[in-house]
Amino acid sequence: MNIGEIARRAGVSRSTVSYALTGNRPVSDATRQRIQAVIDELDYRPNAAARALKEGRTRTLGLVIPPASRRLTDMQLGFVATVVEAAAGADFDVLLSPSGGDHDRSFERIVTGRRVDGVILMEIRLEDDRVSRLQRSGLPFVTIGRTRDAADMWSVDIDYTVLVSRCVHHLADLGHRHIALINRSAELVAAGYGPGHRALAGFTEAIAERGVAGLDVCCDDDAPAGEACIERLRAGHPEITALVTVNEAALPGIQRGLERAGLHVPRDFSVAGVAARHWAEDFRPPMTAADVPTHDMGAQAVNLLLEQLTTPTAHPRHLLHTPPISLRASTGPAPRPGI
CATH class of the missing domain: 3.40.50.2300 (Response regulator)
Structure with missing residues (x-):
């Protein structure tokens, strides 16, 4: 069975089926249910798109990273890797999207395109327009880092x-x-x-x-x-x-x-x-x-986002890490003058 057959049996266009499966454009609940009924009737083998249609979710998380023109630091790459790993453990995919510079359109597509169920946002500024945009959109999100006033946000950060x-x-x-x-x-x-x-x-x-x-x-x-x-x-x-x-x-x-x-x-x-x-x-x-603790922070960001998806009424939580100072060999008594 292909999109054309689903469209014929549901009495809709191929593009409507495509929009319903991908979430690229809004489709009414009634139309979505009719398309899903065809899939169920023909015992179509479940795949990611069909499951997204049935659950009303994409099972994809957006991870907004710094622009590709700026080389990611090792710590930033660590966050990316651990977010992807934690998301996979929860059976979610991750869509990477750069922001800043010439990438505003990419970020806007993440927010408005219904491509993801929620967003993890990295490299936070004290006053961050991206945070304001996500708050206005109503899309669940978690920040790695925090703005100046983060009282109503879900965040993971280092103190x-x-x-x-x-x-x-x-x-x-x-x-x-x-x-x-x-x-x-x-x-x-x-x-x-x-x-x-x-x-x-x-x-x-x-x-x-x-x-x-x-x-x-x-x-x-x-x-x-x-x-x-x-x-x-x-x-x-x-x-x-x-x-x-x-x-x-x-x-x-x-x-x-x-x-x-x-x-x-x-x-x-x-x-x-x-x-x-x-x-x-x-x-x-x-x-x-x-x-x-890069690994812990990436996994915690995913868990906080999943918590929002499963419990939309939950109060925002903030995880602020203050790891101990590990004393190693690079610090010692100040040299005496003249020595």
């Missing part, structure tokens, strides 16, 4: 404010009096990227509490930028003896920059930060860090 603050306190406890924050790119921070702003807030607060000198710098998400950042720090601020970073993609360059400067970690310089565990463990020596 960058607390974690960066803890890193600063750890370094201050070791006697460091001049500490730098290597943040994400200036472009992201200027756009209101949540983790960048919250990292800076935690850094500024902790610096003030401990009475130490702090310098915050932005860095692009790649190794050459990390190396260049260390070169600038050493040239302009040789008094700095430690840094905190939330830019894991820059870590290989940070390591090379310290090596080129002849600095031994942690004897001459200490490094701490927030990063996925393998990034921290691959640093030389292994980096003291709050290990981001």
